[in-house]
Amino acid sequence: xxxxxQDQTTDPKERFVSLMRGLGTRTILYQQNVAxxxxxxxNDLKSVDILNETGPITAGELSKLxxxxxxxxxxxxxxxxxxxxxxxxxxxxxRRRVIIVPEYESKEEISNTYLPLHTAMINLVSSYTHExxxxxTEFLGKASSVLxxxxxxxxxxxxxxxxx
Amino acid sequence: xxxxxQDQTTDPKERFVSLMRGLGTRTILYQQNVAxxxxxxxNDLKSVDILNETGPITAGELSKLxxxxxxxxxxxxxxxxxxxxxxxxxxxxxRRRVIIVPEYESKEEISNTYLPLHTAMINLVSSYTHExxxxxTEFLGKASSVLxxxxxxxxxxxxxxxxx
DNA sequence: TATCAATATCTTGAACATCGAGATATTTGA
DNA sequence: TCAAATATCTCGATGTTCAAGATATTGATA
Numbered sequence: 001x002x003x004x005x006q007d008q009t010t011d012p013k014e015r016f017v018s019l020m021r022g023l024g025t026r027t028i029l030y031q032q033n034v035a036x037x038x039x040x041x042x043n044d045l046k047s048v049d050i051l052n053e054t055g056p057i058t059a060g061e062l063s064k065l066x067x068x069x070x071x072x073x074x075x076x077x078x079x080x081x082x083x084x085x086x087x088x089x090x091x092x093x094x095r096r097r098v099i100i101v102p103e104y105e106s107k108e109e110i111s112n113t114y115l116p117l118h119t120a121m122i123n124l125v126s127s128y129t130h131e132x133x134x135x136x137t138e139f140l141g142k143a144s145s146v147l148x149x150x151x152x153x154x155x156x157x158x159x160x161x162x163x164x
Numbered sequence: 165x166x167x168x169x170q171d172q173t174t175d176p177k178e179r180f181v182s183l184m185r186g187l188g189t190r191t192i193l194y195q196q197n198v199a200x201x202x203x204x205x206x207n208d209l210k211s212v213d214i215l216n217e218t219g220p221i222t223a224g225e226l227s228k229l230x231x232x233x234x235x236x237x238x239x240x241x242x243x244x245x246x247x248x249x250x251x252x253x254x255x256x257x258x259r260r261r262v263i264i265v266p267e268y269e270s271k272e273e274i275s276n277t278y279l280p281l282h283t284a285m286i287n288l289v290s291s292y293t294h295e296x297x298x299x300x301t302e303f304l305g306k307a308s309s310v311l312x313x314x315x316x317x318x319x320x321x322x323x324x325x326x327x328x
Numbered sequence: 329t330a331t332c333a334a335t336a337t338c339t340t341g342a343a344c345a346t347c348g349a350g351a352t353a354t355t356t357g358a
Numbered sequence: 359t360c361a362a363a364t365a366t367c368t369c370g371a372t373g374t375t376c377a378a379g380a381t382a383t384t385g386a387t388a
Contacts, residue, residue, distance in 0.1 A: 012297055013289050019304040020285060024191045025213050026311040031192055032231060033318040041374070042206075049189050060336060067196060072375050074338055079374095096336040096383045116317060120310045121184060125177050128303075133176055135296060136303050139288075140183040146284045147190040153280060154197040205345070224365060236346050238367055243345095260354045260365040 020143075034113050043068060044076060048085055048110060051102035058091070059098045067155065085110075184307075198277050207232060208240060212249055212274065215266035222255070223262045231319065249274075 035045040043066060050065050051057065057065075063073045077100060080086045085107055091097040125133060199209040207230060214229050215221065221229075227237045241264060244250045249271055255261040289297060 012294070012301065013286055016289050016297060016301045016304070017282060017285050019301060019308065021213070022217060023304055023308050023311070024195065025210070025217060026308055026315065027188045027191045028195055028210060029229070029231075030311050030315050030318070031188065033315050036231060037318050037321065043374085046189070046192060049185070053186060053189060058336080059338095063337095065193070067193075067200060069376050070337065071339075071377080075374070094336085094384070098337065113318075117310070117314045118181060120314065121181050121307075122177055124303075124306055124310055125180050130176070132299060133180060136300060137176065137180045137183060139292075139300050140180070140187055142288055143285075144183065144187050144190055146281070146288055147187070147194050150281045150284065151190065151194050151197050154194070154201050154277075157201065207345085222365080223367095227366095232345095233347050234366065235348075235368075239345070258355070258365085262366065 030117070038110065038113055041079075043072075044079060045110075047076060048080065048102065051086060051100060056089070056099050056101045059100060062100060083107075194281070202274065202277055205243075207236075208243055209274075211240060212244065212266065215250060215264060220253070220263050220265045223264060226264060247271075 031045065031049075032042055035042045038045065040048075047062060047066055050062065054061075054065075059073050059077060060070065062068075062077075063070050066073070066076075068076065077086065077088065077098075081088060084103055086100050086102050089099045089101050091099050128136065195209065195213075196206055199206045202209065204212075211226060211230055214226065218225075218229075223237050223241060224234065226232075226241075227234045230237070230240075232240065241250065241252065241262075245252060248267055250264050250266050253263040253265050255263050292300065
């Protein structure tokens with residue numbers, strides 16, 4: 001896998017979309033490799049990443065965000081808690097709820113694994129001017145929003161089927 | 165999940181990297197939702213995407229690209245072949261090998277599921293000038309390369325552990 | 329205040345992708 | 359010609375994941 005096949009479409013927009021897809025595929029493969037190299041399951045790492053972005057959330061919310069069944073999330077939290085990546089905390093205002101608090105920063109193992117990518121990205125970014133960087137950053141934000149909408153669409157449309 | 169927490173870092177570069185990560189997380193969640201809505205396993209869809217980009221490859225190559233054991237790939241191909249997403253073909257020059265030929269285009273089910281995202285992306289892109297689009301496109305290519313290098317690093321460094 | 333429905337998490341058993349190792353077939357090099 | 363290397367497949371074991379039910383708690387209604 002590199003730059004093969006029909007990648008060099010003539011239409012600039014289609015070429016862009018094609019690159020976007022390629023980036024997506026590589027992102028997924030990358031995350032999978034990170035998980036493997038940490039000896040974690042994909043969903044476990046995915047959850048850690050989500051928690052790192054959202055901060056503490058309840059088990060139910062994590063279930064919705066990951067698309068996993070609640071029973072799976074229970075087991076998942078057990079695993080993460082055992083390794084020290086998160087801890088359970090009781091919600092004083094609602095004793096049914098369990099809040100999952102990420103201990104992400106305390107565990108440098110994960111950030112160390114991400115570090116080479118981080119460095120490479122900073123490196124890449126340094127080759128751009130402030131204006132260019134601003135444009136790209138703005139674009140990334142919009143692309144994220146688009147993806148988020150699409151996820152919302154799909155997850156509401158699918159509700160309850162078998163998957164991975 | 166939206167725009168929470170420490171996302172608005174002051175340093176533009178760090179802010180960029182943060183957005184990049186967010187995009188990654190959403191990409192993974194999106195792909196997972198697509199798989200679920202198609203009633204497929206994540207790895208199966210991942211493989212279809214890879215095959216769509218690479219064109220026909222051998223079972224062994226797919227095994228390397230996905231990081232799955234060869235036995236898993238055999239079962240995976242069985243599933244994809246049964247649904248008609250790929251077909252097996254013998255390599256006349258090496259009769260041990262099995263070439264997996266994607267029937268991607270013939271099966272519109274998948275492209276239809278990707279269509280809304282495709283449209284939204286085209287839409288997003290249309291708001292940029294040619295010069296801007298060229299810049300972003302160039303950036304995407306470079307980012308893809310960076311990811312590919314990182315994948316290569318990790319996969320060579322990990323060789324043989326337990327994962328998902 | 330007592331009760332019932334709704335909500336949140338956990339428990340349990342079954343299902344099934346994945347792994348690892350071995351089996352089979354084929355190719356390559358000595 | 360023969361052994362080592364390579365490519366895919368087979369098979370049993372493992373373990374996440376699911377679905378449904380169990381338990382605990384909350385909120386609303388009468």
